[in-house]
Amino acid sequence: MQRETAVRIEHLTKRFGAFTAASDVTLDVAQGEIFGFLGPNGAGKSTTIRILCGLLAPTSGRAVVSGFDVAKEPEKVKASIGYMSQKFSLYDDLTVEENLEFFAGVYGVPADRRAARMQYALDMAELADERTRLTRLLAGGWKQRLALGCAILHEPPVIFLDEPTSGVDPVARRAFWDLINDLSHQGKTVFVTTHYMEEAEYCNRIALMYKGKVIALGTPAALREQLRSDELPEPTMEDVFVRYIEQEDAKA
Amino acid sequence: MNPARVKEIVRKEFHQSFREPRLRAMMIVPPILQFLVFGFVVNLDVERSRLAWLDQDNTPASRELRAAFEGSTYFEVTHTPATQKALEDLLDRDAIHSGIVVPPQFGEDLARGRATSIQILVEGSNSNTASIIANYVRDVVRTFSAGQLNEWVRQKRAGRPGVIRLNAPGIDLQQRVWYNPELRSRNYFIPGVAVNIITLVTLMLTAMAIVREKEIGTMEQLMVTPIRPSELMLGKTLPFALVGLLDFSLIVALGMIVFRIPFQGSGLLLLLGAILFLFSTLGVGMFISTVSHTQQQAIMATFFFFQPAFMLSGFAFPIRNMPEIVQWITYLNPLRYFITICRGVLLKGSGLNVLWPEYLALAVFGIAIMSFSASRFRKRLD
Known part of the structure; x- marks a missing residue:
């Protein structure tokens, strides 16, 4: 099946003064794909995602999201993406319902679709019985799903999730990945960063990022396959990661 | 938008x-x-400021002057020190805002129609309040001395025929404060x-x-x-x-x-x-x-x-x-x-x-x- 490109990144570089946060990143993500960005903290994953969301301007290179250049048409990009940041970023002092209403309003969800979209988000987050609860009183996993619900109210074709599962218990993490899978089945492109190696297996393709560079790119199975040898007949994602980082450090 | x-x-x-x-x-x-x-x-209005009264004269005239101060809403005689030293001590301790010393001879000078003087000491660390108090003192003293002058003129002319004018000649300042008449x-x-x-x-x-x-x-x-x-x-x-x-x-x-x-x-x-x-x-x-x-x-x-x-x-x-x-x-x-x-x-x-x-x-x-x-x-x- 021929699928359209949802995100195209070409030679993207971002410098903060003398520090290079992202260096010559090039990759394509197809529509409906779950694309994982893996790497240790400070590898440049969040910086790259923020450029793709129009929050940071690239120093050089180009990125196109949903057909719009992020540097030239950031407002159009913003209307066609959903973004969930690393920090929990809903209003703690609003109720579940008020958070949803607010984001539906600022994203301009049409009035006739609003009730249905809010109901969808409430069902997805399993918060239908908690509509009038203050958000600060929700448990971590629920907050996470509410944040995702708020980010996709306007049915964006591309969704960026920056470390969505950090600080959430394993059961809630598993449930969250089920939601990501559902979105992918609906044809949404999901771009997700994580530093949990086992979560790489849930992605269609992954990029390993280290010191601002993409050092490996492919399906989880293919990356593991490359590493298979007599001493290491069943390499894990962690093995893959360690091997690539060692190679990279040896080059330097 | x-x-x-x-x-x-x-x-x-x-x-x-x-x-x-x-x-x-x-x-x-x-x-x-x-x-x-x-x-x-x-x-910043001055009302009932604390006044020390040192009367070295102690005549009806000096008591009349004290009554004039006590009758004003701006002063309250709170201390009556016996000596100049005690008065200065009150100023040092911030117990009073001002002090007045009536010298001996005050009553006698007035009775004979001679010029006389009194001393006023003002606590001046807040210059604004001090100048307001000094002004009020001046007002009270001016009114008092105008009254004394009238009295003196009246006594001199007593027994003579004709209307007795109680007002000494002078300029009567008609003051009107706009916008905030009570200041x-x-x-x-x-x-x-x-x-x-x-x-x-x-x-x-x-x-x-x-x-x-x-x-x-x-x-x-x-x-x-x-x-x-x-x-x-x-x-x-x-x-x-x-x-x-x-x-x-x-x-x-x-x-x-x-x-x-x-x-x-x-x-x-x-x-x-x-x-x-x-x-x-x-x-x-x-x-x-x-x-x-x-x-x-x-x-x-x-x-x-x-x-x-x-x-x-x-x-x-x-x-x-x-x-x-x-x-x-x-x-x-x-x-x-x-x-x-x-x-x-x-x-x-x-x-x-x-x-x-x-x-x-x-x-x-x-x-x-x-x-x-x-x-x-x-x-x-x-």
Whole structure:
């Protein structure tokens, strides 16, 4: 099946003064794909995602999201993406319902679709019985799903999730990945960063990022396959990661 | 500009700020309490000042002079030291504001129609109060000596035919004080107190509301939505503009009821002034939020602006007394214009025909600082 490109990144570089946060990143993500960005903290994953969301301007290179250049048409990009940041970023002092209403309003969800979209988000987050609860009183996993619900109210074709599962218990993490899978089945492109190696297996393709560079790119199975040898007949994602980082450090 | 998005932000701010009774009260109660306390404090009028009386003469004439002081509402004889040394000691200990020494011979000099003198000692560390007290002393003594002169003339002429003129010739000064006939210093200060309170409340609320969103991370979430910077600014300031206007109206009403401040002019004109003024404070608050990353920084920056704005507003220290270069700086201070407007409208009943330069200055300053802050307010993190 021929699928359209949802995100195209070409030679993207971002410098903060003398520090290079992202260096010559090039990759394509197809529509409906779950694309994982893996790497240790400070590898440049969040910086790259923020450029793709129009929050940071690239120093050089180009990125196109949903057909719009992020540097030239950031407002159009913003209307066609959903973004969930690393920090929990809903209003703690609003109720579940008020958070949803607010984001539906600022994203301009049409009035006739609003009730249905809010109901969808409430069902997805399993918060239908908690509509009038203050958000600060929700448990971590629920907050996470509410944040995702708020980010996709306007049915964006591309969704960026920056470390969505950090600080959430394993059961809630598993449930969250089920939601990501559902979105992918609906044809949404999901771009997700994580530093949990086992979560790489849930992605269609992954990029390993280290010191601002993409050092490996492919399906989880293919990356593991490359590493298979007599001493290491069943390499894990962690093995893959360690091997690539060692190679990279040896080059330097 | 999309009004629907502005409305969403305003609605969110109201939900956040007014849900809890405690938060709601925070916007109204502290400004009102401050106003009531400060309103009672800002008073330079001298009433019942403490006076020490050292009478070295002790004649009917000296007792009459003392009675003249005690009859005045400005003095109360609280001490009667026996020696000059004891009187000076009272001054040293701040027990009295002033002291009067009536020398021996005072009664005798008067009886013989000779010139005589008394000594007055004034505690001068607050020069303003000291000069007011010295003036009141002079008034009492002048009245007393005019009475003595009349009495003397009457006695000299007693027994002669003809009408007795009791008034010595002289110039009778007919004094009329306009706008504040009782010369209550509070009338002058209260408008300034009101303006200062409104300034601090609206500056703080705006700066904090935006910086708080930066701190908790929701600002980043807002930046990936299609909200435009101008919509965000408007949505963020409108609720606090309303709070500011409400506080200001309550304070003016309390000023009239509790402190008997006159309201001579037009209420609409005062409201227009307040709206223009809020452009400035909200604009400055907005600017502070663009240069601050944390709430602590925002508080520091707020006071960095507020302290000089307060001192250079003409609230207590007349601008015409300032060095010329500082006077020029006050033209950049929106508080200066709004205090002039408040005093003009409240005390004098002035209209736009007089106050238009102040209104114009506020409008220009407000729009300039608002646009400047808006231009700095980008939807980027870098």
